Amino acid sequence: MMKVHRNSKGFTLIELLIVIAIIGVLAAIAIPAYTGYTKKAKVGEIIHALGAIKSAVSVYYSEAGATTDATTADLIRTTYGVDVPTGRASFQYTATSREIQATSKITGVTGTMTLTGSTDFKTWTWDGTMDKAYIPKN
Structure with a gap:
């Protein structure tokens, strides 16, 4: 038969405080890193939309000889046939x-x-006033 320890009362206060301190340190490291990753993902949507506009403008130029x-996003859609999302940025050409320009709406x-x-629309360069960590390298 199993012996039952009657003096066992669970965790001590110091053990609980150490666990809470460890969780606090991990949260202090993880939360800023997570918000940085979410911002980069949102900026990635802007980069993707700029790439779509770039391709459409290049094709339009090769067919029409001018642009x-x-x-606005509506004019980009009607002129170049690209439907760009406007939730993360406003776009203009x-x-x-x-120049294709995106102005951030991301908090x-x-x-x-x-x-x-x-x-001749064969090479493109990235620039802007946004933090350089978000702008792709040329």
Whole structure:
């Protein structure tokens, strides 16, 4: 038969405090890292949309020989045939400077991201006022 220990009363207060302290330290490390990853994922959606607009503008230029301004997502859709999501950023294309610009609507990520095409739209460069950690390398 099993012996029952009557003096066993569970965890001591110090053991519980140590566990709470460990959980607090882990949370202090994990929460900022998690928010950074979620911001990068949201910025990734903007980069993806800029890439779609870039492809559409390049095709339009190769077929028409010129491009036209599109200052809103609706104009980008009707002119270039690309449906861009507007939840994370507002988009516009300026034909004279060959710039596709996205202005962030993400909380904690401010500024713009710009994708500029060469005169023949074969090469593109990234720039902008957004934190450089979010802007792709050229």
